[in-house]
Amino acid sequence: MRLKLRWLALLNVMTIILLASLWEYGAEAWVSKLLGLSYDSDFETAERLKFIMTSASFTLLAMVVPGLLVGGLMRKLLRTEQAATRMAHVDELTGVGNRRAFQVRTEQLDNLDVVYAIMMIDVNDFKIINDLNGHHQGDATLVALASLLMEFTGPQTHVFRIGGDEFALITVTDSTDALMAEAEEIRTRAGKIMTGPASFLSLSIGIARSTDCSTYSIIQAADLAMYQAKGGKGAQLALFTPDMERQFRQKEMFERSVANAVRNNAVVPFLQPILTLSTGKLAGFEILSRWTLPSGEVVAPQVFIPVVQKLGLMDQLTVQLLRAVSVVASEWAGDLTLALNITPEQLIRPSLTDRLYTIIRDAGALRLELEVTENDVMSISEEARQAIERLKERDIRVSLDDFGTGYSNLSVLLGLGISKIKIDRSFISAGMNNREQKKVVETLLALCRELGVEVTAEGIEDIGTLMWLKQQGCNYGQGYLFRKAIPVNEATSLLPSVAFALPVKELPANDHGHAAQAV
Numbered sequence: 001m002r003l004k005l006r007w008l009a010l011l012n013v014m015t016i017i018l019l020a021s022l023w024e025y026g027a028e029a030w031v032s033k034l035l036g037l038s039y040d041s042d043f044e045t046a047e048r049l050k051f052i053m054t055s056a057s058f059t060l061l062a063m064v065v066p067g068l069l070v071g072g073l074m075r076k077l078l079r080t081e082q083a084a085t086r087m088a089h090v091d092e093l094t095g096v097g098n099r100r101a102f103q104v105r106t107e108q109l110d111n112l113d114v115v116y117a118i119m120m121i122d123v124n125d126f127k128i129i130n131d132l133n134g135h136h137q138g139d140a141t142l143v144a145l146a147s148l149l150m151e152f153t154g155p156q157t158h159v160f161r162i163g164g165d166e167f168a169l170i171t172v173t174d175s176t177d178a179l180m181a182e183a184e185e186i187r188t189r190a191g192k193i194m195t196g197p198a199s200f201l202s203l204s205i206g207i208a209r210s211t212d213c214s215t216y217s218i219i220q221a222a223d224l225a226m227y228q229a230k231g232g233k234g235a236q237l238a239l240f241t242p243d244m245e246r247q248f249r250q251k252e253m254f255e256r257s258v259a260n261a262v263r264n265n266a267v268v269p270f271l272q273p274i275l276t277l278s279t280g281k282l283a284g285f286e287i288l289s290r291w292t293l294p295s296g297e298v299v300a301p302q303v304f305i306p307v308v309q310k311l312g313l314m315d316q317l318t319v320q321l322l323r324a325v326s327v328v329a330s331e332w333a334g335d336l337t338l339a340l341n342i343t344p345e346q347l348i349r350p351s352l353t354d355r356l357y358t359i360i361r362d363a364g365a366l367r368l369e370l371e372v373t374e375n376d377v378m379s380i381s382e383e384a385r386q387a388i389e390r391l392k393e394r395d396i397r398v399s400l401d402d403f404g405t406g407y408s409n410l411s412v413l414l415g416l417g418i419s420k421i422k423i424d425r426s427f428i429s430a431g432m433n434n435r436e437q438k439k440v441v442e443t444l445l446a447l448c449r450e451l452g453v454e455v456t457a458e459g460i461e462d463i464g465t466l467m468w469l470k471q472q473g474c475n476y477g478q479g480y481l482f483r484k485a486i487p488v489n490e491a492t493s494l495l496p497s498v499a500f501a502l503p504v505k506e507l508p509a510n511d512h513g514h515a516a517q518a519v
Contacts, residue, residue, distance in 0.1 A: 093139060094146035096167070097160035105158055105170055106219065109210075117179050117209045118218055119169040120226035121149070121186070124202040124236070126165035133196045138165075141201060144193045152182060168222070176239065179207050183237055204230035208240035216245055224248055258307045262317050267291045267304070269321040270485035273494060274339065274456065274478045277470050282494060284337030284367070286478060287321055288485045309343065315352045318342055322356055326363035328488045332495055339369045341401060347372055348383040350390070357394050371401040371422065388417035399456070403444075421448070425459025428469075428479070445472045 089101035097105070109116045123129070123145065130138040142165065149159040149167060157171040173179065183205045193201040206226025213221045221240040229238035238244075261267050271285035291299045308314050322340055329338065338360070346352050347370065360368040370391065372384075388398045399420035423444065427437050441457075448455050457469050460479030469477060483494075 091146075091161040094143055094161050096146045096150065097158060099160070099162045101158075102160040102162050102168055102170070105160070109170070109172065114172055115174040115209065115211050116170060116172045116218075117174075117207060118222040119171070119179065119183055119186075120206040120208075120222040121145075121167040121169065122204045122206075122226055122230060123165040124204055124230070129195045129199075132199075137196065141193065141195050145190060145201065145203075148189055148193070149186065152186065174209065174211065176209070179209075180237070180239065183207060187237065202236070204236045206230075206238050206240065212240055212242065221245070255307055255311060258304050259311055259313065261291055261304075262308060262311075262313045262320070265320060265324075267308075267317060267320070269325050269488055271325065271488055271491040272478055272485040273483050273491075274337070274476050275482055277466070277474055277477050282334075282336070283476055284339060284369075285325075285491060286339040286371075286485075287325055287341075289317065289321060290485070314343060314346060315349070318346065318352065319355055319359070322359050322368075325488055326359050326366065328492065329366055330363040332366070332492070334495070335365055335367065337367045337369050339371055339399070341371045344372050344384060347398065348387045350387075353387070353391060353396075357391075357396060360396070367395065367397075369397045369399055369420070371399050373400075373402050385416045392417065419452070420454040420456070422456040422458055425479075428457050428459040428465060429461055442472055445469075445474055449473050 089097060089104070091098040106118070123141070126138065126141075129141055142161070145167065146159070146161060149169060152169065153159055156173070157169065160168045160170070162168050171179075187203050187205060190201045190203050195201050204226060206222050206224065206229050208218050208221035208225055210218045216224070224244060225238040225240040228244060229236045267289050268291075270288045270290045272288060273285055274283045275281065276283045289301050289305065291301075291304055293299065308317055318340065322338070325338060329336070340356070342352075353370075356368060356370075360366055391398055397420060398418055399422060400418050401422050402424040403421040423441060427441050445455060447453075454475045456476040456478065457474050458478050460466050460469065460477045460481045462481060466477065466481060
């Protein structure tokens with residue numbers, strides 16, 4: 001390009017010299033005669049040559065000076081463009097390749113048709129690092145990790161930051177053993193990077209090779225392996241396999257089934273009675289969710305509820321359950337309580353609690369009690385306290401479910417406005433046979449009596465446990481001794497009896513291994 005510009009400049013100068021010569025040695029006389037101007041043919045030849053050289057010189061200067069200026073500007077623009085191109089492919093914080101560079105590299109390798117592997121690297125609990133130590137510490141952690149990963153780069157290996165706390169390492173290799181060894185070394189060395197005063201970096205790594213992927217792209221496969229590693233225990237390191245793909249397909253199908261079940265009201269409410277232990281009187285029911293497949297198979301709540309939460313359908317399911325119960329329960333006589341489990345995130349969401357309030361208000365004399373788990377509500381204590389206060393103004397109580405499995409800080413929980421707890425079934429069902437657990441429950445019941453906190457014991461399965469809880473002043477109870485969860489329509493049949501007969505001595509066991517019951 002530069003050579004062409006030089007030849008063009010030389011051609012322009014030669015053209016100017018030729019035109020000036022033609023003007024001095026002929027064209028000037030002809031033009032002067034044509035215009036009727038005087039012309040001195042005896043003008044000195046030297047003067048003519050001076051004019052020609054002067055014209056050529058000025059012409060050359062007129063070309064060179066702008067050329068130099070334009071050339072400098074073009075070089076500056078070129079450097080700027082090159083820098084912009086480079087920055088477009090570099091992560092600003094860490095200096096490694098960004099997502100665009102990652103995509104370019106994978107496309108290059110796909111076109112070359114070579115065997116390569118992708119290592120997806122995710123920082124565990126990165127949000128906690130930011131929350132506890134500030135975003136400056138989070139940034140420093142990412143920079144330190146990028147620096148570590150750069151030590152593993154080479155002609156066939158490149159590192160990229162493709163998300164907030166997610167990195168990828170691409171390497172041309174087909175050795176599974178080498179990949180796993182390298183990933184383990186990265187995890188080990190990363191474990192020495194401090195993320196806070198007394199905490200260290202933890203990684204989850206998923207690996208996929210281009211030869212192992214069929215219907216999935218290698219990026220999807222590596223992502224899947226990474227999530228498998230993140231959700232597992234132990235090594236937090238996973239290699240993609242075709243079997244993993246099959247499992248994920250099944251998981252996707254199950255998630256679609258859960259979503260359809262919620263949207264089509266296939267998840268229905270069941271009710272388990274809650275009794276006042278001092279009188280045996282029915283105090284209310286806990287609303288439980290049940291899902292039965294068309295095949296007749298019952299899917300356990302602990303299996304499908306986490307999926308409902310993941311899909312963001314928990315609010316919809318909660319409203320559906322309460323509405324279905326209230327349709328039947330609105331005809332009940334008496335002051336009964338409906339206990340409904342919600343998540344802490346739902347507790348602080350007025351858009352949901354307002355809907356629940358409207359449903360229970362329209363149902364008549366029923367009272368609503370929202371149950372949240374102890375461990376989760378502590379993480380949002382101030383927001384929870386404000387939400388509980390608002391609900392109290394609407395005569396909706398919030399109780400603590402599964403008490404004893406989390407922080408067990410009763411004073412803090414009372415500060416949230418919670419005045420009722422439910423002791424986890426693990427303490428009750430095994431309490432009579434475990435001296436330590438029995439002492440814990442006894443102490444807790446005594447403390448709650450002093451503080452004016454009501455207690456529900458769940459998991460009551462035998463008369464001995466029931467009588468002991470009554471002696472200790474436990475307020476309410478539920479469990480298989482009284483009745484398992486039943487469909488909403490069947491619960492209506494319990495109402496005329498008003499109270500359950502609470503025997504004073506052990507009754508013989510029935511065919512199912514539980515003590516006989518009277519209603």
